[in-house]
Amino acid sequence: xxxxxxxxxxxxxxxxxxxxxxxxxxxxxxxxxxxxxxxxxxxxxxxxxxxxxxxxxxxxxxxxxxxxxxxxxxxxxxxxxxxxxxxxxxxxxxxxxxxxxxxxxxxxxxxxxxxxxxxxxxxxxxxxxxxxxxxxxxxxxxxxxxxxxxxxxxxxxxxxxxxxxxxxxxxxxxxxxxxxxxxxxxxxxxxxxxxxxxxxxxxxxxxxxxxxxxxxxxxxxxxxxxxxxxxxxxxxxxxxxxxxxxxxxxxxxxxxxxxxxxxxxxxxxxxxxxxxxxxxxxxxxxxxxxxxxxxxxxxxxxxxxxxxxxxxxxxxxxxxxxxxxxxxxxxxxxxxxxxxxxxxxxxxxxxxxxxxxxxxxxxxxxxxxxxxxxxxxxxxxxxxxxxxxxxxxxxxxxxxxxxxxxx
Ligand SMILES: Cc1cc2nc3c(=O)[nH]c(=O)nc-3n(C[C@H](O)[C@H](O)[C@H](O)COP(=O)(O)OP(=O)(O)OC[C@H]3O[C@@H](n4cnc5c(N)ncnc54)[C@H](O)[C@@H]3O)c2cc1C
Numbered sequence: 001x002x003x004x005x006x007x008x009x010x011x012x013x014x015x016x017x018x019x020x021x022x023x024x025x026x027x028x029x030x031x032x033x034x035x036x037x038x039x040x041x042x043x044x045x046x047x048x049x050x051x052x053x054x055x056x057x058x059x060x061x062x063x064x065x066x067x068x069x070x071x072x073x074x075x076x077x078x079x080x081x082x083x084x085x086x087x088x089x090x091x092x093x094x095x096x097x098x099x100x101x102x103x104x105x106x107x108x109x110x111x112x113x114x115x116x117x118x119x120x121x122x123x124x125x126x127x128x129x130x131x132x133x134x135x136x137x138x139x140x141x142x143x144x145x146x147x148x149x150x151x152x153x154x155x156x157x158x159x160x161x162x163x164x165x166x167x168x169x170x171x172x173x174x175x176x177x178x179x180x181x182x183x184x185x186x187x188x189x190x191x192x193x194x195x196x197x198x199x200x201x202x203x204x205x206x207x208x209x210x211x212x213x214x215x216x217x218x219x220x221x222x223x224x225x226x227x228x229x230x231x232x233x234x235x236x237x238x239x240x241x242x243x244x245x246x247x248x249x250x251x252x253x254x255x256x257x258x259x260x261x262x263x264x265x266x267x268x269x270x271x272x273x274x275x276x277x278x279x280x281x282x283x284x285x286x287x288x289x290x291x292x293x294x295x296x297x298x299x300x301x302x303x304x305x306x307x308x309x310x311x312x313x314x315x316x317x318x319x320x321x322x323x324x325x326x327x328x329x330x331x332x333x334x335x336x337x338x339x340x341x342x343x344x345x346x347x348x349x350x351x352x353x354x355x356x357x358x359x360x361x362x363x364x365x366x367x368x369x370x371x372x373x374x375x376x377x378x379x380x381x382x383x384x385x386x387x388x389x390x391x392x393x394x395x396x397x398x399x400x401x402x403x404x405x406x407x
Pocket of ligand 1: 044167173
């Protein structure tokens with residue numbers, strides 16, 4: 001019996017593999033998606049804290065790494081926020097935007113996205129093989145041979161949509177990079193991005209678990225890089241929260257170069273220094289215990305760490321110079337960063353398959369004809385806020401359209 005030769009095999013049923021499978025099968029191609037997990041879109045279900053921040057109202061090439069600017073510009077010409085929303089609407093999924101411009105499914109549940117993609121793929125005739133890890137990819141004349149442990153498949157076109165090394169528990173691996181290397185592709189150095197940062201500052205332990213809204217400023221070699229206002233979460237040996245994730249790429253890049261990395265925390269972003277000074281001067285009463293007085297403006301669970309770090313005594317709040325120093329501390333608590341929590345905790349991989357050898361209009365390899373890449377396996381990483389999924393959807397769709405155009 002002769003074995004079927006598919007028009008397209010996609011390795012990975014994640015964000016970009018699913019959009020690619022849908023587009024290609026809708027266009028009439030025979031498509032097989034091979035996934036090592038038991039279900040489609042396992043990582044997708046964990047995105048946006050289970051809500052799936054699928055895109056952003058405001059999106060430009062500047063939301064991505066420098067090396068990807070040209071690819072992103074072309075992608076955004078074809079697939080902007082509106083096209084992304086239209087795409088999900090066409091699957092019957094309605095979306096909503098939060099106050100900072102992040103786009104989510106209206107249900108605020110990632111399942112709405114994963115299920116819609118998968119079931120529309122099935123509706124259009126795509127086939128899926130789960131619990132099957134692709135272990136080898138080869139090209140024999142014009143046909144690709146795709147092998148799992150116990151099966152081999154043939155295909156005219158191959159899309160590597162394996163994602164990156166981030167979050168191995170959800171399917172992250174470096175296998176896609178290995179495949180690319182074997183086909184002769186260059187790999188840009190990889191490192192974790194959108195990841196919590198580690199610190200050996202012992203006072204953090206006293207506030208472990210405290211979450212608040214803060215302005216966090218990244219300082220590299222004492223120079224201000226960027227400030228972000230968002231959630232900040234204290235961990236016993238580091239810092240987390242959306243503000244930290246947003247700054248983590250630049251922090252990790254600086255740490256890689258052995259530069260000194262410090263984050264400066266403004267714990268009371270809604271109060272100016274003047275308002276704080278006024279509060280301390282007018283409301284302090286020596287009869288009130290210090291921690292009770294501070295809890296009028298600060299999260300009570302944060303006070304032990306603050307007092308341990310600043311060594312404030314009750315009488316200090318009668319001293320103008322000391323009050324000014326304390327106010328300065330509350331608006332600029334400096335925490336030295338020593339590292340990150342690694343790929344285990346990272347949301348995204350920075351680095352990956354070099355874009356120099358990827359056609360920016362089609363996502364086809366410039367080295368191997370009919371070989372395509374999409375999503376995070378490529379050297380594209382975006383800011384926190386829906387940018388990584390936006391790229392994953394868009395690159396999967398563009399690759400499939402190019403395959404359809406050649407079919
Ligand atoms: C906790 C978490 C939260 C996140 N939240 C957001 C968010 O809200 N918004 C946002 O924009 N981005 C978010 N991201 C990032 C986003 O999920 C990824 O950038 C995106 O999923 C990448 O899509 P992809 O298709 O390239 O890879 P993935 O979605 O990772 O899919 C790749 C698939 O390939 C499979 N695979 C890998 N190797 C093989 C193999 N050899 N054989 C068979 N199958 C294989 C994997 O199991 C996986 O299912 C988050 C990431 C994490 C970890």
